[in-house]
Amino acid sequence: MIGRVYRSWPFVALAIIAIAAFVTPLLPLSNPLSMDVAHRLARPSASHWLGQDEYGRDVLTRLLWGARVSLLVAATSTAAACILGTALGMIGGLLGPLAEFLAVRSMDIVLCFPPLLLALLVVTLLGPGASTLIPVLALVYLPGFARVAYAGVLAVRSQEYVEAMRVLGASSSRILLRTVLPNIGGPLLVQISLAASSAVVLESGLSFLGLGVVPPASSWGLMIAAARTTMAQAPWLLLWPCLALSVTILTLNAACDALRDANDPHRRLSGRRRLMDALAPGMLPHTGPVLEVQGLTVAIATPGGTIYPVREVSLRLRPGETLAIVGESGSGKSLLGLSIMGLLPLAARPISGAVWVNGNELLRAPESELQRLRGNRMAMVFQDPLSSLNPVHRVGDQIAEVLQAHKRLSNSAAKAKAIALLTRVGIPDPVRRARVFSFEMSGGMRQRAMIAMAVANSPSLLIADEPTTALDVTIQAQVLELMATLKRDGNMGMVFITHSLPVVAEIADTVAVMYAGEIVEHGDAIAVFANPLHPYTAALLRSAPSENGSLPACVPGIVPPINALPPGCIFAPRCDHRRPACEAARPPLVNATPGRMTRCVRWQELQACAPSIGAVA
Amino acid sequence: MRPLARTAGLRALYRRRSVTPLVSAERLTRRFGGGGLFRHARVVHAVSDVSLTVGRAEAVGLVGESGSGKSTIGRLILGLLPVSEGRVLLDGVDIAGPDREGRAERRRRMQLVFQDPYASLDPRRRIGPQIEDGLAINNRVPRAQRRTTIKALLAQVGLTAAHADRFPHEFSGGQRQRVGIARALATSPDFLVADEAVSALDVSVQAQIIALFADLRTRLGIGMLFISHDLKIVRSLCDRVIVLYLGRIMEEGPAEDVLERPKHPYTQALLSASPSLDPTRRRVRILLGGDPPSPSNPPSGCVFRTRCPIAIDACAATPPPLDTVGPNHRVACIRVEV
Numbered sequence: 001m002i003g004r005v006y007r008s009w010p011f012v013a014l015a016i017i018a019i020a021a022f023v024t025p026l027l028p029l030s031n032p033l034s035m036d037v038a039h040r041l042a043r044p045s046a047s048h049w050l051g052q053d054e055y056g057r058d059v060l061t062r063l064l065w066g067a068r069v070s071l072l073v074a075a076t077s078t079a080a081a082c083i084l085g086t087a088l089g090m091i092g093g094l095l096g097p098l099a100e101f102l103a104v105r106s107m108d109i110v111l112c113f114p115p116l117l118l119a120l121l122v123v124t125l126l127g128p129g130a131s132t133l134i135p136v137l138a139l140v141y142l143p144g145f146a147r148v149a150y151a152g153v154l155a156v157r158s159q160e161y162v163e164a165m166r167v168l169g170a171s172s173s174r175i176l177l178r179t180v181l182p183n184i185g186g187p188l189l190v191q192i193s194l195a196a197s198s199a200v201v202l203e204s205g206l207s208f209l210g211l212g213v214v215p216p217a218s219s220w221g222l223m224i225a226a227a228r229t230t231m232a233q234a235p236w237l238l239l240w241p242c243l244a245l246s247v248t249i250l251t252l253n254a255a256c257d258a259l260r261d262a263n264d265p266h267r268r269l270s271g272r273r274r275l276m277d278a279l280a281p282g283m284l285p286h287t288g289p290v291l292e293v294q295g296l297t298v299a300i301a302t303p304g305g306t307i308y309p310v311r312e313v314s315l316r317l318r319p320g321e322t323l324a325i326v327g328e329s330g331s332g333k334s335l336l337g338l339s340i341m342g343l344l345p346l347a348a349r350p351i352s353g354a355v356w357v358n359g360n361e362l363l364r365a366p367e368s369e370l371q372r373l374r375g376n377r378m379a380m381v382f383q384d385p386l387s388s389l390n391p392v393h394r395v396g397d398q399i400a401e402v403l404q405a406h407k408r409l410s411n412s413a414a415k416a417k418a419i420a421l422l423t424r425v426g427i428p429d430p431v432r433r434a435r436v437f438s439f440e441m442s443g444g445m446r447q448r449a450m451i452a453m454a455v456a457n458s459p460s461l462l463i464a465d466e467p468t469t470a471l472d473v474t475i476q477a478q479v480l481e482l483m484a485t486l487k488r489d490g491n492m493g494m495v496f497i498t499h500s501l502p503v504v505a506e507i508a509d510t511v512a513v514m515y516a517g518e519i520v521e522h523g524d525a526i527a528v529f530a531n532p533l534h535p536y537t538a539a540l541l542r543s544a545p546s547e548n549g550s551l552p553a554c555v556p557g558i559v560p561p562i563n564a565l566p567p568g569c570i571f572a573p574r575c576d577h578r579r580p581a582c583e584a585a586r587p588p589l590v591n592a593t594p595g596r597m598t599r600c601v602r603w604q605e606l607q608a609c610a611p612s613i614g615a616v617a
Numbered sequence: 618m619r620p621l622a623r624t625a626g627l628r629a630l631y632r633r634r635s636v637t638p639l640v641s642a643e644r645l646t647r648r649f650g651g652g653g654l655f656r657h658a659r660v661v662h663a664v665s666d667v668s669l670t671v672g673r674a675e676a677v678g679l680v681g682e683s684g685s686g687k688s689t690i691g692r693l694i695l696g697l698l699p700v701s702e703g704r705v706l707l708d709g710v711d712i713a714g715p716d717r718e719g720r721a722e723r724r725r726r727m728q729l730v731f732q733d734p735y736a737s738l739d740p741r742r743r744i745g746p747q748i749e750d751g752l753a754i755n756n757r758v759p760r761a762q763r764r765t766t767i768k769a770l771l772a773q774v775g776l777t778a779a780h781a782d783r784f785p786h787e788f789s790g791g792q793r794q795r796v797g798i799a800r801a802l803a804t805s806p807d808f809l810v811a812d813e814a815v816s817a818l819d820v821s822v823q824a825q826i827i828a829l830f831a832d833l834r835t836r837l838g839i840g841m842l843f844i845s846h847d848l849k850i851v852r853s854l855c856d857r858v859i860v861l862y863l864g865r866i867m868e869e870g871p872a873e874d875v876l877e878r879p880k881h882p883y884t885q886a887l888l889s890a891s892p893s894l895d896p897t898r899r900r901v902r903i904l905l906g907g908d909p910p911s912p913s914n915p916p917s918g919c920v921f922r923t924r925c926p927i928a929i930d931a932c933a934a935t936p937p938p939l940d941t942v943g944p945n946h947r948v949a950c951i952r953v954e955v
Binding site for chain 1: 695741754789797800804828831847848853873887889890891893896902905907
């Protein structure tokens with residue numbers, strides 16, 4: 001509630017200013033033109049709250065009448081510029097090359113003139129006055145609106161939802177009004193705030209120069225001009241119009257920002273990363289594993305309360321082993337990978353647990369320590385190699401940079417090593433490829449280059465987050481083969497995060513199945529696939545498309561949103577085997593058989609009554 | 618299937634229609650680029666000489682890797698992209714026919730379901746009005762009835778009327794895809810192009826949407842062109858399958874034949890590359906070397922020969938024709954013994 005009031009203050013302030021200006025003639029104020037030379041430059045008093053000006057006129061009255069002029073000029077000129085400019089921009093963006101040329105190039109011509117110069121020119125031609133100011137300012141702001149609308153249309157018209165409207169057979173005007181206009185609304189609102197506030201300034205500026213509002217009518221610019229001459233005797237006269245100008249402009253900007261946010265149906269998340277407390281007593285790494293995670297919980301503060309997208313996750317990975325973390329979207333598998341690397345987004349922070357890589361605890365390590373380890377002892381490969389490679393640097397240079405960041409190497413030695421790495425990941429013609437940019441490579445080639453960067457410093461831990469998801473199936477096979485080879489050669493531990501069960505079956509030694517932030521099953525890959533102990537694993541296996549052509553079985557329902565988890569077992573609402581006991585309390589992760597864990601309270605019963613609750617047919 | 622042939626008249630209509638396929642694409646070719654004074658002169662053949670038919674209540678799978686032209690074919694058939702050569706017929710009538718009204722009607726009957734359930738819904742409008750667009754066009758459904766129709770459409774895809782007042786971001790990926798399907802169904806189409814419609818979804822949700830497509834096909838008799846890179850999904854949903862490589866058909870035929878007993882070396886490699894669910898069967902693969910060649914500079918003769926494990930010199934000579942190797946099963950490879 002308080003938040004809502006806080007967010008709506010710009011509207012309230014703007015409304016107060018606008019209403020004050022609107023009702024000025026009705027207020028019990030003195031005539032803005034009536035002079036009282038006897039009391040010229042009088043200080044503020046009970047009858048004249050803000051004092052009197054050089055002709056003894058009431059400053060408050062003149063300020064309010066000035067607001068009328070300023071706001072009227074700003075509102076009408078901005079509205080005219082917005083409507084005309086948006087129309088021009090949309091015509092230019094939608095109606096073919098000739099319309100585009102006429103609409104956009106004509107605006108370019110207007111843009112060639114400095115706005116103030118253009119305004120001066122027109123005012124000189126047409127003579128000063130508020131009625132001239134409106135078309136002048138509209139003309140000055142027209143190109144801005146036209147360009148913003150044009151750019152918006154270009155961006156929106158290639159969106160799939162616009163194409164969807166075309167498939168439905170919608171007419172151009174319907175697409176324009178219903179789909180394109182609301183989606184370019186945000187930038188247009190920002191443009192309106194800029195234009196309106198700068199119109200207020202420009203109106204005052206022109207009036208100050210004597211080219212705007214004609215005396216004796218009131219205007220803030222005229223007031224400033226007049227106060228300037230009497231600055232030595234009555235400096236406060238300068239204060240009032242300047243204050244009014246600043247407050248109006250700030251309010252206009254704030255109101256437009258708030259309007260843009262209100263117009264956006266997405267709500268923004270905010271939060272701050274916080275340092276963690278000390279390590280809980282008794283938490284010590286086992287000797288040997290490359291990676292050990294104990295009881296890791298990650299929290300994200302959202303406007304609706306804190307959510308825990310990763311809860312109580314414990315893992316262990318030995319050298320040369322591949323651990324697959326498999327889960328659907330929202331299972332927390334990517335956040336888990338990022339928290340191991342210390343790369344969590346700003347809103348998320350670990351709140352308990354510990355992560356050891358080669359015996360170094362990372363959650364409490366300073367950022368400098370993490371920087372030393374990242375790209376060196378531990379490395380990461382992401383899903384989309386195009387966005388993870390820098391498009392303005394040559395691929396070879398990027399690999400060389402990773403090498404030089406952690407080792408003292410001469411430029412030529414680093415380059416030679418980079419070429420050797422490109423050869424190692426199977427890139428043909430590596431000398432030439434080292435000199436190309438990432439966008440000149442194919443998807444598979446880019447992912448190979450990413451892998452070359454990741455293994456450049458022979459890490460002992462490689463975290464691969466969906467590395468083959470964006471690739472074609474024949475290229476995926478090549479990359480999986482490559483990763484298996486690298487792992488064997490380097491005795492490197494690999495965490496392979498994926499949603500694809502067949503890929504897990506292909507590459508994993510052990511597998512951890514995650515569901516809505518928790519590990520629900522963990523164990524040897526062959527055993528888990530042959531005989532899943534948790535109903536979710538079984539359901540996942542059944543719903544994967546099979547090779548014999550039968551329709552995959554459905555898992556009813558959806559993954560529960562992380563802010564509305566059921567009280568008991570989180571899979572219970574979708575589970576065929578649920579009992580009241582399942583919904584009563586959150587089941588613990590239990591050691592079922594040696595090396596296998598499941599978070600199902602009924603696993604023994606289910607194993608007994610059906611030898612396999614869901615092995616692949 | 619819908620009992621269409623109830624009366625003699627309808628039966629005759631049905632017979633005539635069963636002869637003419639619902640949708641047929643004849644020798645489609647689409648070139649990009651080239652021409653123009655300042656443009657890059659290189660022409661890209663995105664689709665070359667592709668013919669296909671889809672019958673009523675039939676699902677045809679269009680399989681290929683990225684750059685194979687499968688999405689382009691979908692858009693050519695829907696008339697979203699102009700064809701360079703060839704034509705597309707709906708019930709035997711050219712979709713680009715001269716009559717304006719007929720064109721609008723044909724457009725209504727052919728709809729598209731997109732891959733990305735996030736990008737294909739307007740983020741700033743509630744989904745009710747977005748579905749309503751399909752009903753409002755040409756005022757097909759009177760305004761008073763639209764609310765009821767939207768409710769029925771949502772029910773058809775497994776959502777409820779309450780969902781109509783929500784924004785797209787309030788839905789999960791699977792639900793959004795249901796909304797996308799409801800929007801496509803709003804014009805009561807006879808033919809759907811599903812362009813990778815399940816590939817962005819989670820496995821458990823994917824199965825739900827596949828089941829929904831199977832259901833729409835049998836219950837409403839909708840013909841479907843199912844574009845996918847996932848052979849297993851195509852196998853479970855489609856009657857026939859067409860395998861594309863670099864804009865050309867490599868192999869086509871009944872899904873079972875093509876995907877159980879592939880004849881073309883490319884189909885074989887594709888099947889071999891797709892990982893199996895069984896970790897004990899990590900098999901030896903036919904690993905294709907390298908990447909697909911650029912469509913702007915395709916190899917001469919058979920376009921697959923540069924990656925083909927069994928290519929011979931003769932493969933470079935002329936593009937291989939589609940030869941029949943079994944019932945409705947055709948392969949474009951000179952190395953296949955018929």
